[in-house]
Amino acid sequence: xxxxxxxxxxxxxxxxxxxxxxxxxxxxxxxxxxxxxxxxxxxxxxxxxxxxxxxxxxxxxxxxxxxxxxxxxxxxxxxxxxxxxxxxxxxxxxxxxxxxxxxxxxxxxxxxxxxxxxxxxxxxxxxxxxxxxxxxxxxxxxxxxxxxxxxxxxxxxxxxxxxxxxxxxxxxxxxxxxxxxxxxxxxxxxxxxxxxxxxxxxxxxxxxxxxxxxxxxxxxxxxxxxxxxxxxxxxxxxxxxxxxxxxxxxxxxxxxxxxxxxxxxxxxxxxxxxxxxxxxxxxxxxxxxxxxxxxxxxxxxxxxxxxxxxxxxxxxxxxxxxxxxxxxxxxxxxxxxxxxxxxxxxxxxxxxxxxxxxxxxxxxxxxxxxxxxxxxxxxxxxxxxxxxxxxxxxxxxxxxxxxxxxxxxxxxxxxxxxxxxxxxxxxxxxxxxxxxxxxxxxxxxxxxxxxxxxxxxxxxxxxxxxxxxxxxxxxxxxxxxxxxxxxxxxxxxxxxxxxxxxxxxxxxxxxxxxxxxxxxxxxxxxxxxxxxxxxxxxxxxxxxxxxxxxxxxxxxxxxxxxxxxxxxxxxxxxxxxxxxxxxxxxxxxxxxxxxxxxxxxxxxxxxxxxxxx
Amino acid sequence: xxxxxxxxxxxxxxxxxxxxxxxxxxxxxxxxxxxxxxxxxxxxxxxxxxxxxxxxxxxxxxxxxxxxxxxx
Numbered sequence: 001x002x003x004x005x006x007x008x009x010x011x012x013x014x015x016x017x018x019x020x021x022x023x024x025x026x027x028x029x030x031x032x033x034x035x036x037x038x039x040x041x042x043x044x045x046x047x048x049x050x051x052x053x054x055x056x057x058x059x060x061x062x063x064x065x066x067x068x069x070x071x072x073x074x075x076x077x078x079x080x081x082x083x084x085x086x087x088x089x090x091x092x093x094x095x096x097x098x099x100x101x102x103x104x105x106x107x108x109x110x111x112x113x114x115x116x117x118x119x120x121x122x123x124x125x126x127x128x129x130x131x132x133x134x135x136x137x138x139x140x141x142x143x144x145x146x147x148x149x150x151x152x153x154x155x156x157x158x159x160x161x162x163x164x165x166x167x168x169x170x171x172x173x174x175x176x177x178x179x180x181x182x183x184x185x186x187x188x189x190x191x192x193x194x195x196x197x198x199x200x201x202x203x204x205x206x207x208x209x210x211x212x213x214x215x216x217x218x219x220x221x222x223x224x225x226x227x228x229x230x231x232x233x234x235x236x237x238x239x240x241x242x243x244x245x246x247x248x249x250x251x252x253x254x255x256x257x258x259x260x261x262x263x264x265x266x267x268x269x270x271x272x273x274x275x276x277x278x279x280x281x282x283x284x285x286x287x288x289x290x291x292x293x294x295x296x297x298x299x300x301x302x303x304x305x306x307x308x309x310x311x312x313x314x315x316x317x318x319x320x321x322x323x324x325x326x327x328x329x330x331x332x333x334x335x336x337x338x339x340x341x342x343x344x345x346x347x348x349x350x351x352x353x354x355x356x357x358x359x360x361x362x363x364x365x366x367x368x369x370x371x372x373x374x375x376x377x378x379x380x381x382x383x384x385x386x387x388x389x390x391x392x393x394x395x396x397x398x399x400x401x402x403x404x405x406x407x408x409x410x411x412x413x414x415x416x417x418x419x420x421x422x423x424x425x426x427x428x429x430x431x432x433x434x435x436x437x438x439x440x441x442x443x444x445x446x447x448x449x450x451x452x453x454x455x456x457x458x459x460x461x462x463x464x465x466x467x468x469x470x471x472x473x474x475x476x477x478x479x480x481x482x483x484x485x486x487x488x489x490x491x492x493x494x495x496x497x498x499x500x501x502x503x504x505x506x507x508x509x510x511x512x513x514x515x516x517x518x519x520x521x522x523x524x525x526x527x528x529x530x531x532x533x534x535x536x537x538x539x540x541x542x543x544x545x546x547x548x549x550x551x552x553x554x555x556x557x558x559x560x561x562x563x564x565x566x567x568x569x570x571x572x573x574x575x576x577x578x579x580x581x582x583x584x585x586x587x588x589x590x591x592x593x594x595x596x597x598x599x600x601x602x603x604x605x606x607x608x609x610x611x612x613x
Numbered sequence: 614x615x616x617x618x619x620x621x622x623x624x625x626x627x628x629x630x631x632x633x634x635x636x637x638x639x640x641x642x643x644x645x646x647x648x649x650x651x652x653x654x655x656x657x658x659x660x661x662x663x664x665x666x667x668x669x670x671x672x673x674x675x676x677x678x679x680x681x682x683x684x685x
Binding site for chain 1: 640644668671
């Protein structure tokens with residue numbers, strides 16, 4: 001038995017899902033598509049599967065997520081569909097419900113956030129709502145877990161299709177004449193979609209459908225698609241008026257949103273972000289040092305002789321340590337913080353505040369989030385681009401966040417540039433990086449020109465998130481790192497150990513000599529650059545090993561090296577994350593760009609360093 | 614008048630939606646329909662915040678300029 005959750009974004013669909021889902025939850029793509037959905041096995045009396053479809057505002061074919069969600073339901077893969085509705089915006093949500101009814105599959109309505117609706121002064125007659133659609137209605141408060149069990153026990157037993165609400169008489173007449181000409185079920189859906197001029201349906205039928213659209217257009221004097229969407233809107237408003245009463249809402253004397261989204265919003269945003277990053281660096285820092293020491297000790301105990309097996313073991317340990325010691329300590333608090341901000345509904349407010357600034361680099365406000373994450377670690381930054389709606393925006397934001405110096409690169413900037421060249425140099429490196437990001441964003445938005453009509457974003461009400469939902473969200477993302485990025489990290493580490501074992505270091509140095517010579521660096525630096533791809537901060541440790549002492553380098557060489565490390569090829573974990581988010585081709589493009597940028601800026605640094613010192 | 618010219622706090626009714634079918638669809642999906650009335654919650658700098666039927670929507674200035682409204 002499969003139960004699917006369908007509903008509009010921010011309706012609390014995923015919160016309901018997370019309340020019943022277990023740690024074995026899997027995220028998968030629709031076959032061959034970038035649209036993702038999550039599913040989980042649930043045991044509640046009997047065992048069944050819950051599928052969380054992507055949140056969509058309607059079920060048109062122009063939006064990929066909407067198309068996939070609709071096709072999933074139409075294929076009858078789910079035995080029953082739960083329509084999750086944010087009860088506090090019932091009138092708009094009913095437009096989606098009407099469209100779901102037209103798919104003619106068994107359905108149950110879930111009125112979620114019923115407490116929010118009451119706060120807004122909306123009282124809903126659930127019995128009447130049941131009559132209108134002919135399906136059971138269950139009220140829930142998902143973030144508190146109220147009503148969720150009941151919802152599923154009702155859905156498990158329900159097998160009937162909903163009643164389909166009817167449009168005005170003249171439109172129903174056209175639908176009726178169109179239905180006999182359609183072969184594919186559900187016929188009414190096809191008829192309505194044809195009138196809406198939905199290409200997915202018009203291309204499938206062999207009817208002179210334009211004639212039918214014209215009948216309606218003549219009568220209403222407007223494009224047919226607009227007539228149908230107005231009809232649906234009017235219908236849902238009628239249903240809403242029939243089943244709900246609105247009283248003047250209780251005015252709360254303190255409106256948090258006035259503060260969060262007003263002028264005070266900016267300093268507050270700065271404080272919230274500062275606290276979050278302070279926490280991440282603090283928590284990460286507590287674990288990183290001791291964990292790395294432990295693994296280094298372990299590794300040094302093993303290597304007594306330079307045997308093949310021992311080298312492999314050391315490689316495995318170092319790769320494992322990279323995950324445990326560096327990525328996880330930062331990743332876990334970061335993702336936890338992000339999940340918290342997401343579930344409270346604060347992120348759309350950040351997007352609101354930052355919109356104007358980000359428009360200048362061809363993105364909108366939401367892109368700030370992955371950028372900020374990038375200062376911790378690029379992997380969650382890449383994963384964080386998912387909060388952006390359009391694929392183009394995700395790609396550009398991901399492209400840019402690769403260039404944000406992560407904590408590992410920060411270690412090099414501080415350990416080398418700040419220590420030997422002075423804190424001012426480090427500060428200037430960060431500043432030029434921000435300017436570079438602005439320029440790159442501007443260039444990318446010119447290359448990937450897409451009609452971006454601007455921000456149209458729902459600002460959902462602020463919520464107190466449920467702990468279980470946050471933890472499950474964090475776990476799902478951490479698990480992705482463990483499954484995808486970590487094995488690559490370990491594999492890379494083993495490979496490097498083997499290179500060392502067979503004494504290929506010199507060959508590599510010679511191979512990389514064009515780069516090192518161009519940058520004016522000693523040839524022995526070559527291997528350290530390879531190590532840097534594995535783990536950025538490794539490059540500095542290896543630099544020390546390769547040269548014996550850092551002071552062998554001139555100041556200009558130190559600057560060049562730091563700049564090159566800051567910009568060149570992202571680490572393996574990042575590459576793995578990019579492949580999973582953006583596919584191989586785009587990953588290659590980003591990686592090549594970083595190399596070119598690093599070379600150009602490295603040469604600049606060499607020249608500037610030569611003049612300065 | 615255009616939505617981006619409406620004063621903060623004013624009650625408006627939507628008269629027409631300019632722009633193509635794509636933009637029209639994105640707006641109606643979020644409940645911004647012709648004839649619907651709403652309140653301009655914010656209009657000072659950056660995007661405009663419009664509240665319709667208890668639902669808050671942020672609209673970039675470019676988008677708001679394509680929505681024709683009248684003051685109620």
